[in-house]
Structure formats: C-alpha cells, structure tokens
Amino acid sequence: MALYSFVCFSLLLTVSAEFQWKHHNNEELPLVLQEVHNNCPNITRIYALSEPSVCNVPLYVIEFAQVPGFHRPYIPEAKYIGNIHGNEVLGRELLLGLAHYLCDQYRKNDPEIKALITNTRIHLLPSMNPDGWQLATDTGGKDYLIGRTNNHEVDLNRNFPDLDAITFDFERQGLSHNNHLLKDLTQLSAPLEPETRAVMRWIMSTPFVLSAAIHGGDLVANYPYDESKTGASAAEYSASPDDETFKELAMTYALAHADMASPTRRGCHTTSSDDVSYNFGKQGGVTNGAAWYSLKGGMQDFNYLATNAFEITLELGCEKYPSAELLETEWNRNREALVEYLWKAHIGVKGVVSDSKGFIPNAIISVVNCTGSVTKPIRHDVTTGPYGDYYRLLTPGQYEITATHTGHFQASRMVSVPKNQKSAIILDFRLEEFQGKTNWLQDLSSFGVYSPSLRNSQPRIYKRSLYEKVAETMLENKEIVKQ
C-alpha cells in the first residue's frame, strides 16, 4: 500500500510536470492553468474576466508577474488573446503551452525568462470564444466558418465599438484627436456581446501597453489600422500615427517565427492557377490591416484608439484547426517569437509624472519625432495611469517628449531611443504647479519650435521660462495699448 501510493504520487508528479500537446477542451483549459499556478504559485495568478461567454463558460486568464495581482510603476503590462474566432484554435493551445513554458523556465532559472517576468506583467487569455471552440470541435473542426462566431452568431472581432470612424472624422476636420476615443462614441452599431464587454472592461481597467490577438487561416503579422479611411473594402493602406512602431512590432514577431518572414515559403491560399492571392512571405510576413482587407469593429484598432495599448493581430497558420499532432511543431515554430514579442513592451520611453503633491494620473504624454532633418509630431498621445506612470513605445530615433496636465507648466525633454532595447529609457517628469499665477496660457499646447539640433536627453524644460517670456511680452503689449 505504501509502495503503491508512492508510485502513484511520483507518477502524478511526472504527469503534472509534462505539458501535453493536444486540443484542451473547456473543462481542461482551467486545469492546465491551475497546474501552472501550482508549479509557480509565487509568480502567477488565475482570474476570470467580469462576464462568462454566452453559454456561461468563464473567460480565464493567467497572469505572470513578480507581484501578481498588482500594477507597479515602471512595469509595463502585456497580453496575448487566443481563440477569438472559435474555429481558429492554435492560439489557444500555444498560450497554454506558453504558460507552461514560462513557469518551467522560471523554475529552471532561465535568465531571459526570469528577467522578462521580473520586469513585465504578462496576461494570457487562451480562449476568448470557448462557445465557438465547442461548436467547431463538435463539428469536426474542418469548416472555414463554423464556430467562428460566438453563440449568438456574432463575430467578436467585428463587435467592438468602431472608433476608427471617429478618428478618421477628426482627421478629416483637421483635428488631431486620436486617443481615448470611447468618450466620443455616440452610438453603437450593434449591441455588445458578453465576451466583447468582458474584454472591453478588462482592457479599459488594466494599463496594457502591448498586446497581440492570435488568429489562424493565414501566416502574417497584421497591424493597424484594420479599417480603411475611404471605405475601400481591400488593398488600401491605412496608416496610424504609430505606423513605424507598429511595423516594428509586427516585424519582430514575423522575423522570430520559423518562416513567417521567409520570401521563399508558399502563400497560404496560392494555387498554381491563382497567382494574385497574397503570399505574405514576399512582403516580410507583415501587412497593414486595411491593405489586406478592411474591417470595422475589430479589437486591434479598439485597443489603440480607446487605451494606451498597441495591439497587433497574428495569423499563425494556413490551417485554422490544425490536428493535435501538429501542435508541438507549431509551438517550436512560434516559441521564440512569442517571447521576443513580449520584450517589445520595453521599447521607447517610460516614466512617472508627478508634482509636489505626488503622482499625476491622466497626464498627457505627447511625442515629436526629431530624427533627421524634418520634425514630425506623432499624433497619438498616451496618458499616465493611477501611479502617474506612462509607457511610450517608440522605434530608435530622437524624440521630444512632453508631459502636460491641467494646472501645471508643461515640460519637455529630448531623448534618444537606442536599438535593441530590453528596457525602456526612463524619463520622469516633475511638473510645476501654476500656484496662483494666471493660467490663461495653459491651453497653449505647444510653443512650436522643435530644433533637430537638440540631442540626447538634453533638458528642454525651459517651457517655464518661455512661458514667462511670452507672458511678459503680452503684458508689455497690453500696457503699450493702454498708453
């Protein structure tokens, strides 16, 4: 008996240490997460989103962090979402595998994974559409469409509020209002599904910086915007203000993947008779969303236009429902890319905005690209979170970063963003309050001169003296008028 239980116990241990590559059903999914949590209790936490699916399946997330359950300043948050289309199942298994891998490598003291988890808060939602998964699985997983939608037959990646329409409208009016646009929404074109609502609450309440949603049916990393500006249904490049950064994010995944970026691989839907269909390998494994085909109500553009998060869409294989024997191979083809992409939460600049009273939440961080001879504002601001912290993903170059908040003098600094960052440049701002001075200048959002000759974190916090100079001149003028 003693021997028997010993054998059973050790068998249990070996079994629980091994991750099995197979299609995990909706009951098995949380068990895998639980097992990972049991193996790595100090750095993981499991939680469910605020609402379950239509058929009442909870949407489980596993979080990895040095201190799970809490946002900490200077620690960017990243997320992966799988299986938003129920019949596109690879992302679901890859994220379960990734959870297992992160825990395993952490326990083995893998220095890269340890550093990643110490410095990043990572959230994995393996399945956003468990009901669609069930239908696709019950019907054999072979159909291109069955199981794509949720149980109300709604495509969840068309169900998010269409904020693109709002920002394109502002753009046409010449207004550069391109962030946190949910408050500008006046109507929904369709009711929100429970899965959409749950994910919206999640992304509005967690200060995510970086994100990717995993699909299937092609092999490409797709970046914003997904919606065309003219209404064209396909083949119209729709650039966001952060086009350069998004390209770098997408290319990071494509290049670290086994062959997404390979120009010699076969396209997914090419047949000898059909040369016109896309072979994304020939364009580096990346595409702008609307340059492929335009869609409204997608999750990717919603992330960018409603929050501070930069999300891309990963299509991880020609087959939407690969057979179980292929899953481990697919893991090996994606593992490096999945990890490499998470490091992108650390590109650009981050910091804390404060004043004499403490942190300033909701301060605005704006950026001017001063690389080269032409300076160019990047018309997409990010905002500080509850601890006054911000994260501004940027590509290598020279930038002027400005922190603005009502009742304070704005402050700007030049910064040089290097290549191959594994840690964002830290740029904190201590803002001076107006303190009884008239604040009639506070809405002058820019003093306009961005000299490209300013380099390398050379302080440019002379906005205050500039303010005083401008104020003096205006007072002088006033007196001249009086005389």
Ligand SMILES: *[C@@H]1O[C@H](CO)[C@@H](O)[C@H](O)[C@H]1NC(C)=O
């Ligand atoms: C978790 O943390 C506790 C307290 O620091 C430590 O004693 C324990 O070994 C850790 N467990 C694991 C699995 O790392």
Ligand SMILES: *[C@@H]1O[C@H](CO)[C@@H](O)[C@H](O)[C@H]1NC(C)=O
């Ligand atoms: C800034 O401009 C440089 C030069 O044009 C470019 O290489 C870089 O990607 C730009 N950065 C961003 C974030 O757009």
Ligand SMILES: [Zn+2]
């Ligand atoms: Zn899809």
